[in-house]
Amino acid sequence: MSDIQKVSEKVAKLYDTYPFPPDPILDEAPPGYNWRWNWLTAYNFCTGMKPQKRDIRILDAGCGSGVGTEYLVHLNPEAYVVGIDLSAGTLKVAKERCQRSGANRVEFHQLSLFDVEQLPGEFDLINCVGVLHHTDDPIRGIQALANKLAPGGLLHIFVYGELGRWEIQLMQRAIALLQGDKRGDYEDGVKVGRQIFASLPENNRLLKREKERWSLENHRDENFADMYVHPQEINYNIDTLFELIDASGLEFIGFSNPEFWDLQKLLGSSPELIQRAEQLTERQRYRLIELLNPETSHYEFFLTRPPLTKANWSDSALLAAIPEISPCIDGFPSQTIFNYDYKIVNLSNAEFAFMQECDGTKTVDDILKTVEFSLDQLRHLQKQQLVMLTGTSR
Ligand SMILES: C[S@@+](CC[C@H](N)C(=O)[O-])C[C@H]1O[C@@H](n2cnc3c(N)ncnc32)[C@H](O)[C@@H]1O
Incomplete structure (x- = not known):
């Protein structure tokens, strides 16, 4: 068995035990919107104009329990959506979720993103949120997805950032040490993790970070397991992130949370520093921002396969x-x-x-x-x- 298969097996077991995300299943379309999952607004963000084509093909790669997939179907009434995931247990939830809310322009496959070439055709929008960093070879993974992206299509990716996940990484290692031979028993991992947090003194840094930043989502065991007992996780910084992006052969369009990447918010009161920063490359400026504001727990961004026409409105x-x-x-x-x-x-x-x-x-x-x-x-x-x-x- 290859390393990729070994990791995939462990990851599938985690999500069979704890399908993610654990959002409730509704009998109607999910509330509100996420503009990154609406083809019109995502395309408009990337190009400055509304797309001409709406009957597009969308791939949700590593769709998990189908929360994003369901939005992709409801927010794009002319699109056809394909969801793939490693975990059969998780896919069962995704199918039920979509069936119950009438999201029927979708099909699901138990398939690794490394085998995505098995799907026919290309996709105009590929969504891959929270997945690549859980694979053994994210570069091969992103290349496999890039090969399925239509020219002018958009690939939306979300991967973890190391700076804002420092305490999480320490806690993961602590749980693994205490689990010893029981590593890979995810229910035991959750139990050990919860016991650690219950024991740590109030002013402990790991506990404080958990309480301030994560505990709202982590009251569900699915979230706790996803965060603290994952068998495979790679955390990026700006330098390693752009190595991944460059390896994809695609073009970086921009972060899909642009308000975070605003140097003015950090150094705007010093015109001299802003002027110095203007001498840096775009990537160096991003690095500067994350060094000064090390809250980056993830990166989310759009890539494209050129040509993608961008508007320049005279x-x-x-x-x-x-x-x-x-x-x-x-x-x-x-x-x-x-x-x-x-x-x-x-x-x-x-x-x-x-x-x-x-x-x-x-x-x-x-x-x-x-x-x-x-x-x-x-x-x-x-x-x-x-x-x-x-x-x-x-
Ligand atoms: C953290 S969940 C994210 C789910 C969903 N994308 C979301 O953001 O709501 C990660 C999902 O990726 C799936 N996954 C991990 N490695 C994969 C691979 N190589 N191919 C396909 N799916 C994979 C897991 O089974 C899991 O369901």
Whole structure:
């Protein structure tokens, strides 16, 4: 048996015991949205315009208990979705979840992402969240996925970061030591882990971090096991992350949590330091950010297989474009809304008036005949992902 197969077997056993994520199964579509799973908003984020094609093929690689898969089906009404996972126990939950909520444009396969070439065709959107870092060979894994990505398609990845998971890694090793020969018995691992936390003194660093950051999710044994008794885990930093990305042969588009990667938030009060940082490469700047704010417990980002056309809206192209409200905002029409990240946004009177006219048929030029609004204000709305534009950007 190869190393990859040995690891896969252990990982499958963990998730057969503790299907993840353990979210409840509902008889209706799941509430709200995650913009990264909506093809329109993900594509708009990556290119600055709405995609022309909607009848796309989506792969959820390492779909787990199907929480993301179910969203992918409901948020993309013209898409066909394929979910794959190693663990039969987890797939059973995923199938039931989708069946119960009427997410029927989906098929599931018990298949490793290393064998993904067995699936026919290519995919326009591949979602691989929380999976590559649990494999024996993430580089081979990402290459296998890259080979199934259609030209101009998007690959969304989430992997662990070492800096923000320092205490978790210490706790994992402590549990493994105390488990000894019982390593691989995941229920025993959870028991030992919970006993350790119950015994540690109040001011202990591992316990404090668990309480401050993780305990809300970890009251479920599935989450606790996923975090502390995993048989296989690789944690990245910016340097090793970009080694993985470069090995994929794909192009890095950007992090899908861009607000974290904002140096202004850390050093904005010192123009001199910002100026120095401008001399760095993009990757060095990311490294600087994570060194100064070592909370990075994960990286989430989009890759593409070129060519992917990105919009560059000139004034004349903007005037001819058709704007519409993003499907991933909540509360509109109201001047106080939730944005794509569920953060509150207060729209100005002018923004509100403009957005109310965005019905998906009128051009910007049409709307500006009745609403006082500038093209720069529109660019700002678009940058905030509140509106999407269709047209020919030049
Ligand atoms: C932490 S869970 C993430 C589940 C889901 N993607 C999510 O974010 O909700 C990791 C999942 O990846 C699956 N997995 C791990 N290695 C895999 C591989 N080589 N091929 C396919 N699935 C794999 C596991 O069985 C598990 O269900």
